[in-house]
Amino acid sequence: MSPMTKIVECVPNFSEGRNLERIEKIVQPFRAREGVKLLDYQRDEDHNRCVVTVVGEPEALKTAVLEAMGAAIAVIDMRAHKGQHPRMGAVDVVPFIPVKNMSMKEAIELSRQVAQSAAQKFKLPIFLYEESATAVHRRNLADIRKGQFEGMPEKLKQAEWKPDFGPTEMHPSAGVTAVGARMALVAYNVNLGTSSLDIASDIARKVRHLSGGLRYCKAIGVELKHRGIVQVSINMTDYTKTALYRVFELIRIEAKRWGVPVVGSEIVGLVPMGALIDTATYYLQLENFKTEQVLESRIYE
Amino acid sequence: MSPMTKIVECVPNFSEGRNLERIEKIVQPFRAREGVKLLDYQRDEDHNRCVVTVVGEPEALKTAVLEAMGAAIAVIDMRAHKGQHPRMGAVDVVPFIPVKNMSMKEAIELSRQVAQSAAQKFKLPIFLYEESATAVHRRNLADIRKGQFEGMPEKLKQAEWKPDFGPTEMHPSAGVTAVGARMALVAYNVNLGTSSLDIASDIARKVRHLSGGLRYCKAIGVELKHRGIVQVSINMTDYTKTALYRVFELIRIEAKRWGVPVVGSEIVGLVPMGALIDTATYYLQLENFKTEQVLESRIYE
Numbered sequence: 035m036s037p038m039t040k041i042v043e044c045v046p047n048f049s050e051g052r053n054l055e056r057i058e059k060i061v062q063p064f065r066a067r068e069g070v071k072l073l074d075y076q077r078d079e080d081h082n083r084c085v086v087t088v089v090g091e092p093e094a095l096k097t098a099v100l101e102a103m104g105a106a107i108a109v110i111d112m113r114a115h116k117g118q119h120p121r122m123g124a125v126d127v128v129p130f131i132p133v134k135n136m137s138m139k140e141a142i143e144l145s146r147q148v149a150q151s152a153a154q155k156f157k158l159p160i161f162l163y164e165e166s167a168t169a170v171h172r173r174n175l176a177d178i179r180k181g182q183f184e185g186m187p188e189k190l191k192q193a194e195w196k197p198d199f200g201p202t203e204m205h206p207s208a209g210v211t212a213v214g215a216r217m218a219l220v221a222y223n224v225n226l227g228t229s230s231l232d233i234a235s236d237i238a239r240k241v242r243h244l245s246g247g248l249r250y251c252k253a254i255g256v257e258l259k260h261r262g263i264v265q266v267s268i269n270m271t272d273y274t275k276t277a278l279y280r281v282f283e284l285i286r287i288e289a290k291r292w293g294v295p296v297v298g299s300e301i302v303g304l305v306p307m308g309a310l311i312d313t314a315t316y317y318l319q320l321e322n323f324k325t326e327q328v329l330e331s332r333i334y335e
Numbered sequence: 336m337s338p339m340t341k342i343v344e345c346v347p348n349f350s351e352g353r354n355l356e357r358i359e360k361i362v363q364p365f366r367a368r369e370g371v372k373l374l375d376y377q378r379d380e381d382h383n384r385c386v387v388t389v390v391g392e393p394e395a396l397k398t399a400v401l402e403a404m405g406a407a408i409a410v411i412d413m414r415a416h417k418g419q420h421p422r423m424g425a426v427d428v429v430p431f432i433p434v435k436n437m438s439m440k441e442a443i444e445l446s447r448q449v450a451q452s453a454a455q456k457f458k459l460p461i462f463l464y465e466e467s468a469t470a471v472h473r474r475n476l477a478d479i480r481k482g483q484f485e486g487m488p489e490k491l492k493q494a495e496w497k498p499d500f501g502p503t504e505m506h507p508s509a510g511v512t513a514v515g516a517r518m519a520l521v522a523y524n525v526n527l528g529t530s531s532l533d534i535a536s537d538i539a540r541k542v543r544h545l546s547g548g549l550r551y552c553k554a555i556g557v558e559l560k561h562r563g564i565v566q567v568s569i570n571m572t573d574y575t576k577t578a579l580y581r582v583f584e585l586i587r588i589e590a591k592r593w594g595v596p597v598v599g600s601e602i603v604g605l606v607p608m609g610a611l612i613d614t615a616t617y618y619l620q621l622e623n624f625k626t627e628q629v630l631e632s633r634i635y636e
Contacts, residue, residue: 041634043630071634073633073634089630089633089634133630133634134631134634218630225622278615278619279618279619282619296620297620298620298621298622299619299620299621299622300621300622300623300624301621301624301628303628304628304629304630304633305628305629305630306629306630306631307608307629307630307631307632310611310612310615310629311611313614313615313618313619314579314611314614314615314618317580317614317618318579318580318583318600318614319597319598319599319600320599320600320601320602321526321599321600321601322601323601323602327602327604327605327606328605328606328607328608328611329344329390329434329519329605329606329607329608330435330607330608330631330632331608331631332374332390332605333342333372333374333390333434333435
């Protein structure tokens with residue numbers, strides 16, 4: 035791999051979590067393909083949904099994502115879809131995340147290309163969301179998806195919900211899709227040495243953006259009944275601007291107010307190396323440290 | 336690259352730091368070669384020495400290292416060599432460091448193969464050192480090299496200094512070489528907010544193995560005159576057993592004794608990702624974190 039190879043991640047969500055044969059057809063385009071690497075896919079029967087994690091070079095990934103979208107549209111009929119997770123389309127949402135040698139601007143451009151091609155190819159209405167959104171009210175996926183598959187025919191009639199690409203009527207069986215670029219999410223939980231959910235919820239309110247906390251931090255209080263403790267469960271929406279260690283230390287400070295210790299924390303799923311380097315840099319007070327000093331980053335560049 | 340590809344690092348030291356044409360001949364075998372990647376090479380005119388950092392798959396790296404040794408032996412005549420750094424051969428020392436999917440045992444085996452081939456091919460006396468050493472008194476490179484090139488003819492006559500491979504007489508122009516396997520070294524410095532070298536030296540004595548400190552830690556006090564401060568300059572000889580954060584926190588504790596603040600720290604050169612993950616894991620109190628959760632480790636595996 036050349037040092038300048040661009041790498042982008044894609045985490046498409048498909049509305050099928052039960053039929054393994056269909057899921058295999060959807061995932062197939064990501065397998066054994068030059069320039070694309072399937073990292074993971076997880077299906078959930080209750081949600082009736084499958085989440086794929088794939089990385090690759092932009093052009094190769096674009097081709098594979100479009101093929102997987104076509105496969106999903108061919109095998110999923112949303113008119114028969116039931117599941118606990120909110121959804122509006124067979125291909126519910128397709129986020130692109132810049133990983134290496136790739137700017138957010140380039141990821142946005144890639145998402146627009148995929149959205150345009152898919153809309154044309156599959157006669158699918160597509161909204162651009164997050165960093166790719168064309169209006170402020172379309173940034174948040176929850177706002178776009180509100181009303182879900184069943185409500186989309188009515189929603190699309192409103193001028194402010196005219197799709198960015200594709201027809202203004204819903205695809206009869208595949209519904210509507212959101213495509214966009216966003217920062218890598220880090221799922222991060224901090225465990226507290228108390229059984230009081232009130233304390234976890236109070237701290238979550240204080241550290242999250244929504245209610246006055248850190249800009250790129252979403253948080254709720256959660257009970258871990260099997261351990262008899264509680265947790266502040268966090269989604270870091272831009273770890274490059276709101277660092278992991280900052281929310282960790284802030285939670286520690288807020289927990290002191292209750293005389294409650296932080297007993298641990300956990301990172302769920304994948305985390306970019308940069309988030310851990312930031313953490314080491316802060317606590318060791320590192321001067322002038324560069325990512326290129328990490329041996330592994332040099333081996334594989 | 337397959338997930339199971341073995342990766343080993345080699346940091347050979349050659350006794351030529353002035354003649355660029357000769358250095359290029361020595362480095363050439365590491366360039367544009369399948370399965371081998373030249374990361375860096377640094378020459379020092381005062382030391383009259385060149386240190387190469389290269390990684391690769393074991394077989395490919397072995398071939399390249401043997402070629403580079405041959406090139407060095409062809410162009411360097413130790414009888415005319417002058418330099419500040421202690422040295423005993425044209426190829427002074429060849430350490431192998433396990434990096435990925437590679438045990439220390441495998442690195443030792445690789446070092447033995449290289450030592451045996453080189454001894455035979457170049458009629459060169461070779462000592463196995465560090466983890467590959469065949470006797471306790473041969474573990475430490477400084478002990479093997481004592482007497483330097485000029486003293487080797489006499490030294491080799493002693494029974495306890497019979498080479499592990501090759502002739503029992505010194506190579507007339509290339510001297511003697513040490514080959515072995517060792518852990519990755521991390522060069523790490525901690526800066527103190529005082530101009531007192533005595534304080535840095537006192538703390539260095541307390542944290543280093545030699546005088547009662549941490550097992551895999553070498554340290555000395557150093558003045559940073561241009562900044563008006565002092566530094567504990569450290570070599571971490573096995574960061575998997577003596578973690579960076581542990582020596583950092585210990586220095587902080589010792590500095591408190593003098594009312595001196597730690598104003599920063601620095602990692603010089605390359606550091607394995609694992610050392611930074613350890614640090615993040617400690618300070619964030621991470622539970623069950625695995626290296627495979629680092630996005631970059633998955634992309635390039």
